[in-house]
Amino acid sequence: MAIEPAAELATAVPEAIVAEGGGTRVAGLAPWRIALRRLRRNRTALAFGALFVVIAGMCLAAPIYAEQVAHTDQFKNHLLEQITIDGVKRDVVSPSGVAIGPTYTGRFLLGADGNGRDIAVRLLYGGRTSLMIGLSAAPLTMLLAIVVGMLAGFHRGWVDAIISRALEIIWSFPVVLLGVALGTALALGGLKIGPLQIDGESELIPILIIAVIYVPYLARPVRGQVLALREKEFVEAARAQGAGSLRIMFSEILPNLSSTIVVFFPLIVANAILLEAALSFLGAGVRPPNPSWGTMISEGVDRIVTGPHLTIVPGIMLVLAVLALNVFGDGVRDAFDPRAKVRVKHR
Amino acid sequence: MRKQASALAVATLVAIGAIGVSACGSDDKSSSGGGSTSGGEAKKGGSIRIGSVLPDSYDPVLLQTIQGNQALQLVYTGLVTYKHVEGAAGAELIPGLAEALPTISADRKTYTFKLRPNLKYSVGSAVKASDFEHTIKRLLFLGGPFSSFSTVIKGAVEYQKAEKADADISGITADDATGEIKVELTAPDGKFLFAIALVSAAPTPAAKSPFKRSNSMPGLGPYTIDIKNPTREFVLTKTPGFDIPGIANGNIDTITVVKETVTKMTQDVIDNKLDYMTEDPTGGLLPEVKAKYSNRFRMDPNPPNTYWFFMNETLKPFDKLEARQAVNYAIDSRALQRIFGGRLQPSCNFLPPAYARIGYKKIDPCPYGDPAGPPNLAKARELVEKSGYKGMSVTVWGNTKDPRPAIVDYLRDTLNEIGFKAKTKLLDQQVYFGTIGTKKTNAQIGFTDWYQDFPHPADFIEPNLSAKAVESTPTFNFQFKSNPKIDAGLKKLGGEADPATVADEWAELDRAIIEDANGAVYGNELASSFFSERMDFENCSGVHPVYRSDWSLFCLK
Numbered sequence: 001m002a003i004e005p006a007a008e009l010a011t012a013v014p015e016a017i018v019a020e021g022g023g024t025r026v027a028g029l030a031p032w033r034i035a036l037r038r039l040r041r042n043r044t045a046l047a048f049g050a051l052f053v054v055i056a057g058m059c060l061a062a063p064i065y066a067e068q069v070a071h072t073d074q075f076k077n078h079l080l081e082q083i084t085i086d087g088v089k090r091d092v093v094s095p096s097g098v099a100i101g102p103t104y105t106g107r108f109l110l111g112a113d114g115n116g117r118d119i120a121v122r123l124l125y126g127g128r129t130s131l132m133i134g135l136s137a138a139p140l141t142m143l144l145a146i147v148v149g150m151l152a153g154f155h156r157g158w159v160d161a162i163i164s165r166a167l168e169i170i171w172s173f174p175v176v177l178l179g180v181a182l183g184t185a186l187a188l189g190g191l192k193i194g195p196l197q198i199d200g201e202s203e204l205i206p207i208l209i210i211a212v213i214y215v216p217y218l219a220r221p222v223r224g225q226v227l228a229l230r231e232k233e234f235v236e237a238a239r240a241q242g243a244g245s246l247r248i249m250f251s252e253i254l255p256n257l258s259s260t261i262v263v264f265f266p267l268i269v270a271n272a273i274l275l276e277a278a279l280s281f282l283g284a285g286v287r288p289p290n291p292s293w294g295t296m297i298s299e300g301v302d303r304i305v306t307g308p309h310l311t312i313v314p315g316i317m318l319v320l321a322v323l324a325l326n327v328f329g330d331g332v333r334d335a336f337d338p339r340a341k342v343r344v345k346h347r
Numbered sequence: 348m349r350k351q352a353s354a355l356a357v358a359t360l361v362a363i364g365a366i367g368v369s370a371c372g373s374d375d376k377s378s379s380g381g382g383s384t385s386g387g388e389a390k391k392g393g394s395i396r397i398g399s400v401l402p403d404s405y406d407p408v409l410l411q412t413i414q415g416n417q418a419l420q421l422v423y424t425g426l427v428t429y430k431h432v433e434g435a436a437g438a439e440l441i442p443g444l445a446e447a448l449p450t451i452s453a454d455r456k457t458y459t460f461k462l463r464p465n466l467k468y469s470v471g472s473a474v475k476a477s478d479f480e481h482t483i484k485r486l487l488f489l490g491g492p493f494s495s496f497s498t499v500i501k502g503a504v505e506y507q508k509a510e511k512a513d514a515d516i517s518g519i520t521a522d523d524a525t526g527e528i529k530v531e532l533t534a535p536d537g538k539f540l541f542a543i544a545l546v547s548a549a550p551t552p553a554a555k556s557p558f559k560r561s562n563s564m565p566g567l568g569p570y571t572i573d574i575k576n577p578t579r580e581f582v583l584t585k586t587p588g589f590d591i592p593g594i595a596n597g598n599i600d601t602i603t604v605v606k607e608t609v610t611k612m613t614q615d616v617i618d619n620k621l622d623y624m625t626e627d628p629t630g631g632l633l634p635e636v637k638a639k640y641s642n643r644f645r646m647d648p649n650p651p652n653t654y655w656f657f658m659n660e661t662l663k664p665f666d667k668l669e670a671r672q673a674v675n676y677a678i679d680s681r682a683l684q685r686i687f688g689g690r691l692q693p694s695c696n697f698l699p700p701a702y703a704r705i706g707y708k709k710i711d712p713c714p715y716g717d718p719a720g721p722p723n724l725a726k727a728r729e730l731v732e733k734s735g736y737k738g739m740s741v742t743v744w745g746n747t748k749d750p751r752p753a754i755v756d757y758l759r760d761t762l763n764e765i766g767f768k769a770k771t772k773l774l775d776q777q778v779y780f781g782t783i784g785t786k787k788t789n790a791q792i793g794f795t796d797w798y799q800d801f802p803h804p805a806d807f808i809e810p811n812l813s814a815k816a817v818e819s820t821p822t823f824n825f826q827f828k829s830n831p832k833i834d835a836g837l838k839k840l841g842g843e844a845d846p847a848t849v850a851d852e853w854a855e856l857d858r859a860i861i862e863d864a865n866g867a868v869y870g871n872e873l874a875s876s877f878f879s880e881r882m883d884f885e886n887c888s889g890v891h892p893v894y895r896s897d898w899s900l901f902c903l904k
Contacts, residue, residue, distance in 0.1 A: 076760065077756065096634045096685075097634065097688030283747055302631055305635075
């Protein structure tokens with residue numbers, strides 16, 4: 001296997017490091033270590049990365065919060081219950097349908113929705129759903145994109161033609177429009193491909209839809225890189241030694257795509273979370289009563305005048321999670337792709 | 348009809364009792380000048396703006412929604428029509444373009460109408476007897492939502508099958524010279540006259556009414572319509588010289604109807620930028636509207652409606668009576684009332700309370716406990732256990748229109764409490780009823796409702812519960828099975844011209860539906876009327892049992 005730091009680092013890394021003012025000697029350091037060192041120096045990116053970890057940690061703790069603090073679950077209706085706040089009994093949902101607002105106590109911390117469900121509990125469970133979909137869709141996107149991108153770039157010819165046209169077809173649709181179309185179509189009958197059968201209500205549906213929709217956005221740059229890499233000397237050397245196509249692709253070319261993959265991953269996760277929220281908001285993603293930040297925003301829209309927190313709180317969580325991933329992703333890109341930073345500096 | 352496809356329609360306390368009342372005899376003083384008000388004298392003139400989601404169609408034979416019916420009933424008048432007065436009396440049939448209610452033959456199969464003399468459409472052409480046959484042909488040819496009500500006319504089914512616009516309907520004979528229209532039915536049908544009073548059967552000039560969708564057909568009514576933009580705005584203007592005894596000619600000179608979202612129209616009525624809204628204030632704003640603007644807001648059970656959970660009796664677990672009864676025992680209407688924002692009247696009758704004169708008799712005690720009281724969950728669990736289906740997976744179906752997802756989620760939670768393993772499935776409201784009404788969908792249980800098409804008990808029972816309804820695809824009989832008692836009752840009572848004469852038997856049928864748990868009824872929704880400060884809310888609220896609100900009765904302060 002040959003990783004190809006030489007060409008990139010020979011030109012880009014010294015410039016970038018010097019541009020950061022250190023004049024530090026970096027000779028002898030592996031590219032990954034250099035990148036991590038750059039990332040460590042980017043305090044903003046690390047702070048937002050930490051924010052994402054905190055959000056994810058809170059969401060993972062949802063069952064504990066629900067059971068130990070809120071004493072309910074994400075689905076339980078409390079339409080006729082009363083709770084005591086400061087010695088006063090209050091309806092969770094009034095006879096005229098007004099849900100209780102934030103109590104700032106363990107139960108109904110952020111209030112209740114129209115079914116008397118605890119908003120705080122659903123917010124955390126919704127976060128689990130949104131993050132789970134984002135974090136599941138992104139690796140699937142990466143996997144599909146790398147496979148098709150490598151096949152197209154390495155084999156060129158008719159393989160490239162077919163794959164590229166297929167990617168262009170997907171790309172030609174606006175992301176949300178395609179997502180809504182697929183989500184709506186699959187919601188009723190589910191997905192049946194041979195022995196694989198997925199129920200229309202399953203969260204696997206939005207995962208698959210999001211994963212497929214974003215494939216062209218990564219597959220095309222991968223294909224471009226592979227087209228360049230396949231002409232490199234180390235690939236020719238491997239070929240001369242008798243290596244087959246598969247071996248060259250996975251042993252010689254794939255390792256050289258690693259920085260691209262690492263740079264794209266947080267950005268794809270952020271986009272996947274955002275798309276999941278958009279699809280769920282439009283009724284084509286996560287199916288109620290399962291909470292996700294998108295479905296919670298959608299459910300709150302009708303009550304935005306009297307209960308703005310129903311929409312604002314999941315909206316803020318969504319913004320924070322996506323912002324954290326984007327800023328962290330930018331930091332990763334800056335660390336792994338110094339040329340991008342140089343270009344920015346030259347503007 | 349389903350609410351979203353909502354309807355014409357409405358309540359009736361008095362309905363048919365008034366069939367014998369002649370148009371002239373039923374005129375009240377205000378009707379010739381502007382319709383009956385609640386009390387004081389209605390002020391004439393002025394312009395108002397109404398917020399609406401707009402009609403689903405401007406073609407009278409194709410419209411289906413109450414928003415369409417509210418507007419177009421002012422533009423197109425039928426041979427018979429509903430009285431333009433507030434309250435229950437509005438469900439009375441009165442002569443429209445016909446000079447009197449029809450004479451009905453002894454075998455109740457032939458109806459004879461006679462047109463009023465010298466009637467002219469808004470464009471100046473004379474109203475002809477043959478225009479009625481042309482309208483029924485358009486209705487059948489274009490397959491309008493209410494066309495099924497006309498298939499009882501002799502030759503109507505054959506006309507539909509022929510698929511030729513100019514084919515003949517043998518059961519309709521029209522004489523333009525005398526203005527006489529004779530309609531023969533294949534069998535006595537007590538619903539027929541009520542269906543003929545719908546806007547979809549109002550005559551329009553044959554020469555200007557093509558056998559395709561049209562937005563520009565002239566009619567004869569108290570107002571004429573000017574569609575500025577079919578998806579944005581239309582204007583109703585008083586028809587000069589309109590004067591048909593008994594039919595209100597409108598107080599307001601110009602009514603501009605604009606499309607807005609429900610949230611915006613609510614805010615605009617609050618701010619007096621709109622004078623009325625055709626929808627109920629949006630969920631979040633309703634409590635505020637009720638509390639702060641009670642002097643211009645009211646709620647009424649119009650149009651008559653029933654909300655219930657259907658249970659597919661051909662599928663497990665609801666093929667067993669115990670399972671269906673368990674659901675009935677478990678439903679808590681107090682909880683559902685909160686979901687409806689307080690706009691639900693708990694009930695266990697299938698027929699709405701507005702049908703007191705024609706078949707509603709409060710089932711008391713309800714077999715499953717007081718509908719306004721707590722549920723009997725212990726009994727429900729016991730019945731589920733007894734059914735042998737404890738722990739069975741159940742999918743609760745519903746649609747996305749607010750507050751239906753909340754209703755469906757409530758049922759899911761309740762079914763889980765009594766021993767089932769429930770999950771929900773929500774579909775877009777546009778495809779919902781068609782999907783669950785298809786047998787292969789295998790919808791087990793879910794949300795459904797019914798809004799009156801016309802004031803007759805059969806309008807509720809026949810499409811939703813009869814064997815005849817199961818035969819059509821998609822069907823509204825989501826039980827996919829009929830109760831023999833219901834079919835026998837419909838056969839016996841359906842032909843009666845006046846359901847009031849057999850009201851007790853309709854009530855027995857209603858009781859049988861509930862006792863056999865052919866659904867889990869939980870109540871009737873109240874509709875709201877919300878006006879600006881400019882409107883004379885006290886005297887001219889226009890609440891009407893068929894049109895929900897009759898705009899010809901509106902007036903300014």
